[in-house]
Amino acid sequence: MRCRLLVLLVLVAHTRPPAAVAREYAAIFNFGDSLADAGNLCVDGIPDYLATARLPYGMTYFGYPTGRVSDGRLVVDFIAQELGLPLLPPSKAKNATFHRGANFAARGLGHAVWSSGSLHTQIEWFQDMKPKLCSSPQECRELFRRSLFIVGEFGGNDYGSTLFSFRPMLEVHDLVPHIVDSIGRGIEKLIAEGAVELVVPGVMPNGCFPMYLSMFPKPPEMYGARSGCIKELNTLSWAHNAALQRKIAELRAKHPGVRIIYADYYTPTIQFVLHAEKYGFLKQKPRACCGAPGVGEYNFNLTSKCGEPGAYSCDDPSNHWSWDGIHLTEASYGHIAKGWLYGPFADPPILDNKHLG
Numbered sequence: 001m002r003c004r005l006l007v008l009l010v011l012v013a014h015t016r017p018p019a020a021v022a023r024e025y026a027a028i029f030n031f032g033d034s035l036a037d038a039g040n041l042c043v044d045g046i047p048d049y050l051a052t053a054r055l056p057y058g059m060t061y062f063g064y065p066t067g068r069v070s071d072g073r074l075v076v077d078f079i080a081q082e083l084g085l086p087l088l089p090p091s092k093a094k095n096a097t098f099h100r101g102a103n104f105a106a107r108g109l110g111h112a113v114w115s116s117g118s119l120h121t122q123i124e125w126f127q128d129m130k131p132k133l134c135s136s137p138q139e140c141r142e143l144f145r146r147s148l149f150i151v152g153e154f155g156g157n158d159y160g161s162t163l164f165s166f167r168p169m170l171e172v173h174d175l176v177p178h179i180v181d182s183i184g185r186g187i188e189k190l191i192a193e194g195a196v197e198l199v200v201p202g203v204m205p206n207g208c209f210p211m212y213l214s215m216f217p218k219p220p221e222m223y224g225a226r227s228g229c230i231k232e233l234n235t236l237s238w239a240h241n242a243a244l245q246r247k248i249a250e251l252r253a254k255h256p257g258v259r260i261i262y263a264d265y266y267t268p269t270i271q272f273v274l275h276a277e278k279y280g281f282l283k284q285k286p287r288a289c290c291g292a293p294g295v296g297e298y299n300f301n302l303t304s305k306c307g308e309p310g311a312y313s314c315d316d317p318s319n320h321w322s323w324d325g326i327h328l329t330e331a332s333y334g335h336i337a338k339g340w341l342y343g344p345f346a347d348p349p350i351l352d353n354k355h356l357g
Contacts (some may be wrong), residue, residue: 025083025197026146027098030076031122031186032105032201033157034327035265036150038074039067040090040106051307052107052324056290060317060330069107071289071317072330076103076150078337079350083148091125098132101147119154119186127193144194148350151187153201153265155179155240160206163216169232173239180243187251191258199340199350200248201263202241207233208273210288210298210325227273228285234270241266245347264345268336269328272321279335282319289313289320289329300325 030036039053046053046065058065061072067090068074077087080101088103089096104122134140158179162172187198206212207230222231241264248260276283285297290313292304304310306324314320318331328336339345343352 027101030103030150034107036105038103043092056313069327141194149198204265205234210300214300288325
C-alpha cells in the first residue's frame with residue numbers, strides 16, 4: 001500500500017467550520033520530527049524499511065497509513081482543524097497547494113533511524129518554497145505575519161540517538177545548551193522571514209515511554225514511585241524544557257513585537273500516566289497499544305515493532321496514551337492540542353483571550 005495522503009488530504013480538506021474560531025490565521029507552517037511528520041518520508045512511495053507507513057498506522061482516522069506515526073491525527077492536525085484550515089500537506093508533496101500552509105516535519109534525510117531533518121534544513125525547504133507562496137518579498141512578509149508557525153519539537157531525536165549510543169548521562173546533558181541554542185537560531189531565522197506568531201514545543205518525558213523503559217532497565221529506586229517512569233530520563237527532558245523556556249524568554253525580550261508560545265508536551269504526558277482515567281485511558285503501567293506481546297511488560301519489542309511481523313494493535317487505541325512505544329495515540333494528541341489552543345498546556349495558549357482582545 002502506498003502513502004495515499006498526498007492529494008487526498010488536500011482535496012478532502014478535513015476542516016471544522018471557522019465560525020467558532022476566535023483567531024483567524026491565513027496559514028500554518030509546521031516544522032518538526034516524527035511527532036509532526038505528515039508523510040514527507042513517503043511522498044514517492046513507502047521505503048522498504050519504513051514500517052511506520054503500513055497499517056495499523058493511520059487506522060483510526062484515515063483508515064490507511066498516511067506517513068503519520070500514530071493511529072490517526074497529530075497535534076498539528078487537530079490545531080489546523082480547530083482553526084478552520086485544511087490538514088497541512090507534506091512540503092514534499094507533488095501537485096499540492098501550499099497557500100494555506102505546509103508541513104516540513106520529517107523523520108529522516110536518510111535511512112538512519114535517528115537522522116531527523118534538522119530545523120535549519122527544514123527552514124531551507126521553507127525558504128525554497130516561497131516562490132510558490134507569494135510573488136514578492138512584501139507579499140511573503142504579509143502572509144507570514146498572518147500565519148502560525150509551529151517550530152518543533154526538536155531535540156528528542158538528538159537525545160535519543162546519544163542515549164542509544166550508550167553515552168554517559170552527563171554527556172547527554174551537555175547537549176542541552178547546544179540544542180536549545182540551535183532552536184533559538186531557527187526561531188530567529190523565521191522571525192527574520194516575517195513570522196510574528198510562533199509555537200515552540202518542548203520535549204516529552206522520555207522516561208515514561210515503553211521503548212526507553214524496555215531498553216534501559218534500572219534498579220527499582222530509579223523509577224518514579226507513582227509513575228513507574230525512569231527518573232533520570234525525565235530529568236533530562238525537564239532540563240531541556242527549562243532551558244528552552246529561558247531561551248524563549250530571551251527571544252521575547254529581544255523581539256517584543258513577536259508572540260512566542262511555549263507548548264508543553266511534558267506535563268500532559270505525565271498526566272496521562274498519573275491520571276489516566278481523567279483522559280479516558282486505562283490505568284496501567286506505560287504500555288504500547290501497538291507492539292509485540294510476550295516480551296516484557298511494556299508491549300514493546302525492538303525486533304517486532306508496530307507495523308512489523310509479530311506486532312499487533314490493541315482493540316481500542318482511544319483508551320491508550322502510547323501508540324507504538326515512542327509516539328502517542330490520536331486520542332493523546334487531541335488532548336494536547338486542546339491544551340495548546342485553550343490552556344493549560346501552553347504559555348500563553350494559542351487562542352489566548354487576552355491576546356485576542
